[in-house]
Every structure is written in C-alpha cells, then in structure tokens.
C-alpha cells in the first residue's frame with residue numbers, strides 16, 4: 001500500500017536544482033521549480049542513467065547523457081532519444097517537510 005515517506009526539507013534544494021534520494025530502495029530525484037517541488041524516478045528511460053545529473057529549464061529536465069528531455073510534472077517525453085515516459089511520484093509538503101508517495 002502506498003504511503004507518504006519524508007524525504008527532505010524544502011530548503012535542502014535551491015530553485016532550479018535537482019537532488020537524488022534513496023527512499024526505501026527507490027531512487028527518486030526531486031526538482032525544485034520556483035517554490036514548487038516535483039518527484040521523478042531518477043532513471044532516464046533511454047539507458048537508465050541518473051536524470052539528477054541533468055539540468056532543469058522550467059519544468060523540463062534534460063538528461064546529461066544523450067540529451068533526452070522530459071516534463072518533470074507529467075513524466076512525458078519531449079525529445080529523443082528517449083521514447084518512453086518517466087515515472088513521477090505524488091509529493092506533499094507539510095511545513096518544511098517534503099514527502100513522496102511510494103509503494104512500501
């Protein structure tokens with residue numbers, strides 16, 4: 001059954017940054033975009049390299065390895081060489097704590 005698991009504090013990532021966390025065995029990248037936070041699986045759907053090595057431009061993340069682009073809100077693929085969407089996770093903020101909904 002999915003549960004919200006505390007991952008970090010809101011001040012742990014600056015706006016425009018991405019950080020990777022091991023959450024109960026799931027490697028999740030959290031992206032900070034103008035005060036909003038989005039959680040994605042930290043694995044590119046092209047060749048499984050970490051997306052947290054990439055860069056953010058608004059809500060678009062670009063994989064550092066071969067340049068695929070994804071929307072971090074929806075997981076949609078925006079650019080080759082990836083063709084499969086990435087997994088996104090529901091996230092909630094309580095006070096300064098950030099939680100991600102994962103299957104335990």
Ligand code: FES
Nearest residue numbers: 044046047063066
């Ligand atoms: S591993 Fe991300 S584009 Fe190839």
